[in-house]
Amino acid sequence: MAASSREASVGFDTVLVLDFGAQYAQVIARRLRELHAYSEIVPGDAPAEEILARRPSALVLSGGPASVYAEGAPGMDPAVLEAGLPVLGICYGQQLLADALGGEVARTDAAEFGRTSLTVDDPGGRLLGEQPLAQIVWMSHRDTVVSPPPGCRVLASTAASPVAAFEDPERGIFGVQYHPEVSHTPWGLEVLKAFLDVAGVRRTWTSHSVIAAAVGAVREQVGDAQVVCGLSGGVDSAVAAALVHEAVGSQLTCLFVDHGLLRQDEAEQVEQAFGAHSDTRLVSIKAADRFLRQLEGVSEPEEKRRRIGEEFIRTFEEAALEHASGAAFLVQGTLYPDVVESGHGSSATIKTHHNVGGLPERMNFDLVEPLRWLFKDEVRRVGAELGLPEEIVERQPFPGPGLAVRIIGEVTREKLEVLRAADAIFRHELARAGLEGEIWQAFVVLPDVRTVGVQGDERTYGYPVILRAVTSEDAMTADFARIDYDVLERVTGRIVNEVPSVGRVAYDVTSKPPGTIEWE
Numbered sequence: 001m002a003a004s005s006r007e008a009s010v011g012f013d014t015v016l017v018l019d020f021g022a023q024y025a026q027v028i029a030r031r032l033r034e035l036h037a038y039s040e041i042v043p044g045d046a047p048a049e050e051i052l053a054r055r056p057s058a059l060v061l062s063g064g065p066a067s068v069y070a071e072g073a074p075g076m077d078p079a080v081l082e083a084g085l086p087v088l089g090i091c092y093g094q095q096l097l098a099d100a101l102g103g104e105v106a107r108t109d110a111a112e113f114g115r116t117s118l119t120v121d122d123p124g125g126r127l128l129g130e131q132p133l134a135q136i137v138w139m140s141h142r143d144t145v146v147s148p149p150p151g152c153r154v155l156a157s158t159a160a161s162p163v164a165a166f167e168d169p170e171r172g173i174f175g176v177q178y179h180p181e182v183s184h185t186p187w188g189l190e191v192l193k194a195f196l197d198v199a200g201v202r203r204t205w206t207s208h209s210v211i212a213a214a215v216g217a218v219r220e221q222v223g224d225a226q227v228v229c230g231l232s233g234g235v236d237s238a239v240a241a242a243l244v245h246e247a248v249g250s251q252l253t254c255l256f257v258d259h260g261l262l263r264q265d266e267a268e269q270v271e272q273a274f275g276a277h278s279d280t281r282l283v284s285i286k287a288a289d290r291f292l293r294q295l296e297g298v299s300e301p302e303e304k305r306r307r308i309g310e311e312f313i314r315t316f317e318e319a320a321l322e323h324a325s326g327a328a329f330l331v332q333g334t335l336y337p338d339v340v341e342s343g344h345g346s347s348a349t350i351k352t353h354h355n356v357g358g359l360p361e362r363m364n365f366d367l368v369e370p371l372r373w374l375f376k377d378e379v380r381r382v383g384a385e386l387g388l389p390e391e392i393v394e395r396q397p398f399p400g401p402g403l404a405v406r407i408i409g410e411v412t413r414e415k416l417e418v419l420r421a422a423d424a425i426f427r428h429e430l431a432r433a434g435l436e437g438e439i440w441q442a443f444v445v446l447p448d449v450r451t452v453g454v455q456g457d458e459r460t461y462g463y464p465v466i467l468r469a470v471t472s473e474d475a476m477t478a479d480f481a482r483i484d485y486d487v488l489e490r491v492t493g494r495i496v497n498e499v500p501s502v503g504r505v506a507y508d509v510t511s512k513p514p515g516t517i518e519w520e
């Protein structure tokens, strides 16, 4: 069905991150890619054949919540280590490596969480050889390696970790107790870079080479067949469409669906932006009635996504018959975080994004997803490189299920109107205050409750709305935006005055985690 990972990595040296349940295995993959080494995440316990079939040039073992000496602790197929690939273990990964190779791991008396002072005791090694002897690292552990595997030299220590880093470059074995992937470890990126250098990983993964590889893979996948692309006006589908257009030109027809869950004036704006300056055929489909019918009486978020995902596919199928000679390939702008959050590998399912887990079992399409292995910032760079205008490349994300996941409970036409009006005011005022650039996403949420107020000496009993604005790097983590109270006051004043049924406005100050960006 979907393009396999092997197609994505053709022509690039690949570093596989074996995930042992780390909170942010993605962050390791991101950092490696920042260093221009292509990286993907696989479940830590995947069979050796599966891992080696990807022809990795090196492996990184992630952190994880378990203790290696505990019963049932996640481990790896021993044949993976026997293959002799360069390996870097991080935290749990380091402990696993030590345990597998004859070292010793034990619980320490003093756990280390957060900022920790590290001493490089042996500056003669490859991993830390170029680094300051005293430095700050970020730790998150209770267990520690007390003796390294025979043949490995100890490079560094902290108060609670006698073996905070070890290596045997001859055998390609490296381990660090701390987290080089997080920005709180100032010399962390240098650790990863040193590892890639010793491992001989070629760092050739750039937007330019990504485009060349993706264009080739798309051509090979679709041949001279007709292709349709779900185009939302968002960054991901715009970049996916541009890539596919580059690959197969006039075989591509883009389908924009107005499902009645879009923001104020959005349909017209998308039609204008993409109809005007693009040489790709764009078909605009009015489908509000059928989507809203599917959502009648539905309040559970996963069920909303599933129904919307299915209705998208049915709409695309009909449109492909009518406008694209029954095209059997569907291009989607699916990104890596969509895949990860929908419960890929060993990560938990947070929400089944409509375009991944929300897809129906039966459909008449093979998927073409050239961005399935990319993070958002990487997609933006690819878009810029393909020459897409800045207003498209820098656009804030908007979820495919649209306002349906911002109306808590059942979606009705009346609630859609209330939310659209409030949302337009919030975004307009942010733009006026010049804050759009620093905010990842800003929107309004309509909860399923009523609230008492007083306006013009009269009791009101209307909706509260919640303003949500976040900063983020890749939507995997996020923080609430520190918006000026004056701006919030202006927004609130306008909303309660201009949207009659809203009597109260709140600002959401939750980060992700523990919240998610959307409320559903």
Ligand SMILES: Nc1ncnc2c1ncn2[C@@H]1O[C@H](COP(=O)(O)OP(=O)(O)OP(=O)(O)O)[C@@H](O)[C@H]1O
Residues within 6 Å of the ligand: 229, 230, 231, 232, 233, 234, 235, 236, 237, 238, 255, 256, 257, 258, 259, 331, 332, 333, 334, 338, 355, 395, 396, 397, 398, 399, 400, 401
């Ligand atoms: N209104 C729509 N019409 C057609 N296709 C859509 C629509 N909304 C979403 N899709 C499809 O679902 C995919 C996933 O949606 P998603 O919102 O994650 O991406 P995007 O809209 O392209 O970019 P962004 O994340 O920046 O909003 C899109 O890339 C597109 O293929």
Ligand SMILES: O=c1[nH]c(=O)c2[nH+]cn([C@@H]3O[C@H](COP(=O)(O)O)[C@@H](O)[C@H]3O)c2[nH]1
Residues within 6 Å of the ligand: 305, 341, 350, 351, 352, 353, 354, 355, 397, 398, 399, 400, 401, 441, 475, 512, 515, 516, 517, 518, 519, 520
């Ligand atoms: O196309 C989409 N289909 C979905 O079902 C979906 N759910 C969340 N999002 C968007 O994904 C990013 C992360 O959102 P969360 O923190 O709410 O999980 C944010 O950018 C969200 O807007 C979706 N996009």
Ligand SMILES: NC(=O)CC[C@H](N)C(=O)O
Residues within 6 Å of the ligand: 062, 063, 064, 065, 066, 067, 090, 091, 092, 093, 140, 141, 142, 143, 144
């Ligand atoms: N962050 C981690 O990988 C923790 C590893 C292990 N659970 C410990 O406490 O040491």
Ligand SMILES: [Mg+2]
Residues within 6 Å of the ligand: 232, 234, 397, 398, 399, 400
């Ligand atoms: Mg979108």
